[in-house]
Amino acid sequence: MSAQPDALSAAAVAVPAPPGVFAIGDPGRAAFATPDGPPTPALSAPDVAASSAALPGIRIRAASVRGIQHKAQHTVRQDAFTLGQLGGSHAVVVVCDGVGSLDRSDYAAALVSQRLTQLAMSGAPWPAAFETANAELVKVAAEWESQQRGGMATTAIALAVTRRSGWWTGEAAWVGDSPLWHLSQDGVWAPVTDVPDGASQGFHSSAVRAMPTPDGSCSWCSFHIYGGALFAMSDGVSNPLAWSAEVRDTLASWWACPPEPLTFAAQVGFARKSHIDDRTAVGIWPDGE
Amino acid sequence: MSEGPGYSDGYGAEGQMVMPFYIICDVSGSMTRDMPALNDGIQKLHRSIVQNPVVDDVAHISVISFSNDARTLMPLSQMSERNMPTLVTDGGRTNYGNAFRELARAIPQDAAALRAQGYRIFRPCAFFLTDGEPTDRDWLDVFRTTLTFDKSTSTGMRQYPVFIPFGFRDAQEAELRKLAYPYTKGKYYHIKTQDIGQVLGLIMDVIMNTVVASGQSSATGKPTLVHAPAPTVPGVTVGDPDDDWI
Numbered sequence: 157m158s159a160q161p162d163a164l165s166a167a168a169v170a171v172p173a174p175p176g177v178f179a180i181g182d183p184g185r186a187a188f189a190t191p192d193g194p195p196t197p198a199l200s201a202p203d204v205a206a207s208s209a210a211l212p213g214i215r216i217r218a219a220s221v222r223g224i225q226h227k228a229q230h231t232v233r234q235d236a237f238t239l240g241q242l243g244g245s246h247a248v249v250v251v252c253d254g255v256g257s258l259d260r261s262d263y264a265a266a267l268v269s270q271r272l273t274q275l276a277m278s279g280a281p282w283p284a285a286f287e288t289a290n291a292e293l294v295k296v297a298a299e300w301e302s303q304q305r306g307g308m309a310t311t312a313i314a315l316a317v318t319r320r321s322g323w324w325t326g327e328a329a330w331v332g333d334s335p336l337w338h339l340s341q342d343g344v345w346a347p348v349t350d351v352p353d354g355a356s357q358g359f360h361s362s363a364v365r366a367m368p369t370p371d372g373s374c375s376w377c378s379f380h381i382y383g384g385a386l387f388a389m390s391d392g393v394s395n396p397l398a399w400s401a402e403v404r405d406t407l408a409s410w411w412a413c414p415p416e417p418l419t420f421a422a423q424v425g426f427a428r429k430s431h432i433d434d435r436t437a438v439g440i441w442p443d444g445e
Numbered sequence: 446m447s448e449g450p451g452y453s454d455g456y457g458a459e460g461q462m463v464m465p466f467y468i469i470c471d472v473s474g475s476m477t478r479d480m481p482a483l484n485d486g487i488q489k490l491h492r493s494i495v496q497n498p499v500v501d502d503v504a505h506i507s508v509i510s511f512s513n514d515a516r517t518l519m520p521l522s523q524m525s526e527r528n529m530p531t532l533v534t535d536g537g538r539t540n541y542g543n544a545f546r547e548l549a550r551a552i553p554q555d556a557a558a559l560r561a562q563g564y565r566i567f568r569p570c571a572f573f574l575t576d577g578e579p580t581d582r583d584w585l586d587v588f589r590t591t592l593t594f595d596k597s598t599s600t601g602m603r604q605y606p607v608f609i610p611f612g613f614r615d616a617q618e619a620e621l622r623k624l625a626y627p628y629t630k631g632k633y634y635h636i637k638t639q640d641i642g643q644v645l646g647l648i649m650d651v652i653m654n655t656v657v658a659s660g661q662s663s664a665t666g667k668p669t670l671v672h673a674p675a676p677t678v679p680g681v682t683v684g685d686p687d688d689d690w691i
Contacts, residue, residue: 181456182458182461184498184502185498185501185502185525186498186499186501186502189498190498190499224499225499228499395460396460398460399459399460399563399565400456400459400460400563401456401459402456402459402460403460428460428461429458429461429502430461430462430463430502430503431460431461431462432499432502432503
């Protein structure tokens with residue numbers, strides 16, 4: 157006997173989107189049917205972190221949202237971001253994505269994002285900052301491991317950027333698959349740094365390079381881009397962005413100009429079927445143009 | 446291969462992630478008295494997945510039966526949009542090779558169909574349930590040529606599944622060990638107890654745990670294949686594959 161489609165079963169289990177929730181395409185069931193769960197047993201980062209900032213010619217919105225997967229498992233958000241400045245003209249932005257196989261990667265993401273920002277604000281070039289932060293993470297990870305407090309690792313994307321005469325000029329450095337994207341004034345997304353395809357032998361693979369690395373090295377580039385806006389993000393946002401025209405079109409529409417900070421956070425957490433990872437994005441827009 | 450109710454907006458399923466699972470069930474004559482328990486287990490798996498939206502959004506399940514021949518009873522489907530098929534025995538023999546051929550036919554066909562709709566696919570996982578020794582002589586050659594891949598020579602099935610055999614009653618551990626693939630991910634389960642209801646319940650528990658763990662993997666923050674922990678049930682052996690037979 158062959159299986160028969162059962163439309164009633166889908167209708168019976170579908171959960172409608174709550175009012176005010178952002179979704180792109182089919183939100184799936186998990187986004188609205190996953191219970192909040194209890195507070196986490198240890199002190200931890202909140203489910204949602206949001207921030208905003210401005211520098212001459214620059215407006216910034218930042219948000220990090222706990223993924224459905226962590227919500228379902230009653231585990232904490234492992235993404236983190238930090239904002240800083242250099243010389244009053246350069247925005248410093250770091251986004252980290254803790255590696256989920258290690259249960260204290262939330263700490264690694266918080267530590268690395270803060271240290272990279274501090275080091276950049278003190279004038280350290282990115283390769284030196286990554287080397288220093290990596291060495292510190294190596295020590296902490298080894299200490300925590302020896303105390304059986306859990307392992308840790310994280311990806312990182314870091315940039316320092318300024319805006320002059322309509323041009324974004326800066327330097328970006330990264331370890332792993334958290335990228336920097338550019339959204340042009342006409343709504344076209346283009347990666348500034350590597351955006352790994354994530355495919356191996358035709359199938360999706362989630363293997364990733366992460367800190368601590370053996371040698372403390374990072375990838376690095378300088379950029380000079382006209383107009384539009386820049387977005388540093390974790391792969392929780394970048395993967396659906398890279399893989400779906402619908403997501404690109406929708407986010408281009410939402411983020412053509414800086415939303416209100418809490419609206420930006422809600423948009424970063426958009427519901428989309430099967431995308432259950434933590435989400436973090438930091439948007440950098442021109443101000444006064 | 447659903448796009449979900451009410452969301453056909455022209456973009457389709459582009460960029461959605463799917464974890465394919467194939468459940469290959471022995472329905473040979475020796476399974477006759479086990480069919481009610483087997484069907485109960487299949488229905489339990491269906492209910493468990495539907496009740497877990499994180500898994501249901503990601504896992505797609507296919508059911509293949511085999512005896513003398515093999516056929517796909519249910520193509521890859523999201524569980525909340527399909528009923529499970531009812532398995533029936535045809536009294537035939539235990540032809541492993543035909544089961545392997547049907548799986549090898551289905552995987553690339555399903556993958557192509559999913560990719561054409563824009564899905565991102567994880568490597569499939571196949572659960573092979575049997576109570577007996579193979580009655581075909583060339584089952585191992587068929588398995589090697591249809592469901593494994595030799596990276597050194599780039600020969601075989603590039604889209605090979607992670608293959609996890611479950612054997613009970615007359616199934617031989619030595620044969621199961623040869624079917625667990627690949628070496629880094631495959632495991633086999635050999636169950637010695639004669640309580641078939643308990644065995645099938647255990648098998649379904651292991652499948653469900655694997656599906657749940659895969660759908661909610663903490664390994665990467667994204668769905669990925671991880672094995673359920675070995676069950677602590679007397680008479681159950683969980684083993685790693687041979688690494689020197691291919």
